[in-house]
Amino acid sequence: MQSYYEATARERIAGIVDAGSWREILPPATRTLSPHLAALELPAAFDDGVVIGQGTLEGLPVLVAAQEGGFMGGAVGEVHGAKIVGLFERAKTHRVAGIVLLLESGGVRLQEANAGLIAVSEVIRAICACRVRGTPIIAAIGGKFGCFGGMGIAAGCCTSIVMSEEGRLGLSGPEVIETARGVEEFDSLDRALVWRTVGGKHRFLLDDCATLVDDRQSAFRSALADALRKGETLDVASLERQQRMLEERVERFGRCSDGEDIWRGLGFDKPASVPLLATDAFVALSRRLRAA
Amino acid sequence: MDWQAVARSLFGNDHDIVASGDFLCGTGRCADTVFAVMGSTNHAEIGIELTLALAKEVIRTMRDHPRRPIVFLVDTQGQRLRHRDELLGIHRCMGHLAQCVELARARGHRVLALVYDQALSGGFLASGMMADLCAALPDAEIRVMNISAMARVTRLPEERLRALAQTSPVFAPGAENYVKMGAVDALWEGDLAQCLMAALRDAPAHDARRELGLTRGGRMLAATIAERAASE
Numbered sequence: 001m002q003s004y005y006e007a008t009a010r011e012r013i014a015g016i017v018d019a020g021s022w023r024e025i026l027p028p029a030t031r032t033l034s035p036h037l038a039a040l041e042l043p044a045a046f047d048d049g050v051v052i053g054q055g056t057l058e059g060l061p062v063l064v065a066a067q068e069g070g071f072m073g074g075a076v077g078e079v080h081g082a083k084i085v086g087l088f089e090r091a092k093t094h095r096v097a098g099i100v101l102l103l104e105s106g107g108v109r110l111q112e113a114n115a116g117l118i119a120v121s122e123v124i125r126a127i128c129a130c131r132v133r134g135t136p137i138i139a140a141i142g143g144k145f146g147c148f149g150g151m152g153i154a155a156g157c158c159t160s161i162v163m164s165e166e167g168r169l170g171l172s173g174p175e176v177i178e179t180a181r182g183v184e185e186f187d188s189l190d191r192a193l194v195w196r197t198v199g200g201k202h203r204f205l206l207d208d209c210a211t212l213v214d215d216r217q218s219a220f221r222s223a224l225a226d227a228l229r230k231g232e233t234l235d236v237a238s239l240e241r242q243q244r245m246l247e248e249r250v251e252r253f254g255r256c257s258d259g260e261d262i263w264r265g266l267g268f269d270k271p272a273s274v275p276l277l278a279t280d281a282f283v284a285l286s287r288r289l290r291a292a
Numbered sequence: 293m294d295w296q297a298v299a300r301s302l303f304g305n306d307h308d309i310v311a312s313g314d315f316l317c318g319t320g321r322c323a324d325t326v327f328a329v330m331g332s333t334n335h336a337e338i339g340i341e342l343t344l345a346l347a348k349e350v351i352r353t354m355r356d357h358p359r360r361p362i363v364f365l366v367d368t369q370g371q372r373l374r375h376r377d378e379l380l381g382i383h384r385c386m387g388h389l390a391q392c393v394e395l396a397r398a399r400g401h402r403v404l405a406l407v408y409d410q411a412l413s414g415g416f417l418a419s420g421m422m423a424d425l426c427a428a429l430p431d432a433e434i435r436v437m438n439i440s441a442m443a444r445v446t447r448l449p450e451e452r453l454r455a456l457a458q459t460s461p462v463f464a465p466g467a468e469n470y471v472k473m474g475a476v477d478a479l480w481e482g483d484l485a486q487c488l489m490a491a492l493r494d495a496p497a498h499d500a501r502r503e504l505g506l507t508r509g510g511r512m513l514a515a516t517i518a519e520r521a522a523s524e
Contacts, residue, residue, distance in 0.1 A: 171371055
């Protein structure tokens with residue numbers, strides 16, 4: 001499976017870790033099921049929609065969690081969240097170069113309501129605590145369901161994010177906003193609008209993802225390895241820089257009503273052509289504009 | 293209870309908390325301890341501006357007042373559901389706020405939160421739910437979404453969810469269910485100043501919510517599964 005977008009969680013892991021290095025923790029044979037879905041007589045999964053384990057990535061020892069969009073859109077329930085939280089606990093006692101999160105999730109699993117919300121909160125806190133300890137956490141986003149809800153916040157806590165153009169990253173999904181505020185606020189069926197708002201290229205231009213890659217497993221693999229090799233410390237100075245960057249963003253682009261307005265502001269003469277550019281050409285051009 | 297009444301119960305007249313719009317900010321003194329107080333009111337929708345205002349205040353507290361304890365006063369209807377917030381990266385702003393709270397904790401600031409009115413999902417994740425200890429007033433409302441909306445989104449029959457909510461803390465909105473599940477330490481009643489000082493003394497330094505959920509019988513699997521994932 002070459003395409004990251006099309007791949008399942010297990011295929012993605014096979015595509016990024018070194019051959020023969022993978023060991024899954026709490027594999028499907030352990031039947032780690034959600035009790036809450038059973039209470040609603042809904043189908044469950046033996047891994048509760050997330051695969052965790054350890055392996056090496058270009059020789060670097062890593063812990064990996066991969067969410068399976070094919071099961072409830074990767075939504076986080078009690079068991080799903082606890083598996084990810086446990087993986088971060090594991091990083092305290094196992095020497096690793098970093099933690100890789102292959103995120104694909106709509107956020108809280110509403111069928112588990114309060115348990116889902118608390119689980120997401122525990123994941124966010126585990127990521128932040130791990131960052132303070134200095135372990136790099138790299139997220140990859142490029143699946144069909146994108147990365148939304150509390151898992152969008154979780155992604156925003158990571159050291160670095162690798163996305164493909166097809167990836168989507170945000171807090172409230174377009175359907176949620178349309179349901180709450182109407183189609184005039186956000187037309188969730190307008191695919192081009194959705195991608196201009198939460199898609200990989202827009203996130204890259206705003207520096208919400210550090211690396212943009214083609215939709216190939218091998219491209220994700222090498223970008224993840226590169227990101228793991230770059231350490232980054234979380235301290236008051238780095239948070240002050242991040243605060244300034246975000247405040248300047250709101251000041252500069254707060255009146256923009258569309259992604260294209262922001263891209264124009266960033267120096268693209270023909271913002272309408274941004275979605276058409278091949279990844280390499282797009283990345284090169286945006287680097288030139290950023291430097292200018 | 294409105295925020296002024298909450299502030300009075302916590303600090304008497306010894307506080308300078310002010311509201312600018314929906315944003316609350318100031319300091320309060322309780323038994324010789326000065327707290328940095330921040331939060332929201334009017335069931336605020338938490339958008340990018342409010343998120344960044346909170347983050348700025350956490351950073352300022354770290355810079356200017358090392359180890360000063362922080363109290364979040366929580367009243368939110370959730371994250372602001374607007375195209376503009378998504379366009380500008382509200383998820384990133386909230387991730388930034390969560391990182392600020394975590395770093396403050398690591399630098400020796402105790403972080404407490406009090407849900408004094410409403411707390412809904414996204415508005416609560418990067419502030420109150422990041423605290424060392426989160427408490428709530430007895431009539432506070434904490435939930436992901438209401439049962440009718442949940443029924444609509446999940447396509448499960450509403451009567452079914454209402455019936456489940458009677459027996460399971462997982463499905464029912466309400467602060468007491470979050471107590472059972474370990475996400476809220478306790479409901480604060482009576483002398484709030486005394487509750488605050490006890491919380492400052494007892495707040496755990498690590499995320500103890502899943503263990504609490506297990507002890508209290510409201511969330512039976514999280515602690516065990518996390519432990520197995522960490523060690524097997």
